[in-house]
Amino acid sequence: MFKPTVEAALEAASVLFNLPEYRVLATVRDEAGRREVFVETPAGEAACPSCEVFTARVHQRTQQRIRDVPFDGLVTVWWIKKRWRCGETRCHRATFTESTEQVPPRARLTTRLKDRIVAALSGRSAPWTGSAASTESRGRRPCVS
Ligand SMILES: [Zn+2]
Numbered sequence: 779m780f781k782p783t784v785e786a787a788l789e790a791a792s793v794l795f796n797l798p799e800y801r802v803l804a805t806v807r808d809e810a811g812r813r814e815v816f817v818e819t820p821a822g823e824a825a826c827p828s829c830e831v832f833t834a835r836v837h838q839r840t841q842q843r844i845r846d847v848p849f850d851g852l853v854t855v856w857w858i859k860k861r862w863r864c865g866e867t868r869c870h871r872a873t874f875t876e877s878t879e880q881v882p883p884r885a886r887l888t889t890r891l892k893d894r895i896v897a898a899l900s901g902r903s904a905p906w907t908g909s910a911a912s913t914e915s916r917g918r919r920p921c922v923s
Contacts, residue, residue: 791815797846797888799878803858813851818858824876826862829869837863837873845887847894855888857881 791802800817807813823834838861846855860876877883880890897903 795849797855797880797890799880800857808854812854814854814856816856816858819860819876819878821860821876824860824862824874826864826866826869826871827874828871829864829866831864831866831869833862833865835863835865837861840875844881844885845891847888847891 788802788804791805792800795802795815795817797817799819801820803816803818805813805815823832825832840859840861842857842859844855844857846853861873862876863873864871875883877885880888882889894903
């Protein structure tokens with residue numbers, strides 16, 4: 779018989795949330811009842827963008843809000859983002875933050891959200907159709923920045 783564990787629940791949440799390269803750490807409701815999802819990448823190392831030497835030294839973790847597709851209504855997504863310390867002594871860059879295909883450097887929204895906005899603006903599809911559609915978000919105009 780299947781016995782649920784915390785790990786199994788988080789894996790299930792990650793599968794449902796379906797943001798490539800990320801895993802769900804926690805989901806909560808804030809005081810107003812809005813849903814928040816906390817995610818991280820499972821990366822154990824990263825290459826320095828300057829010297830390309832890999833490092834496994836995490837300097838610190840920061841919390842960055844990223845805008846993502848609605849999931850049966852709006853969801854606030856928080857990325858627990860790693861700042862890596864470059865281990866190469868001759869490198870001028872002391873630290874750097876992680877980035878992914880879904881959230882490139884300096885991006886504030888996911889690639890999948892950007893793709894949906896571009897498709898909607900070009901008339902190829904409605905912006906929030908599919909499993910992520912909600913009446914709450916249908917009337918809103920997307921904001922690309
Ligand atoms: Zn470096």
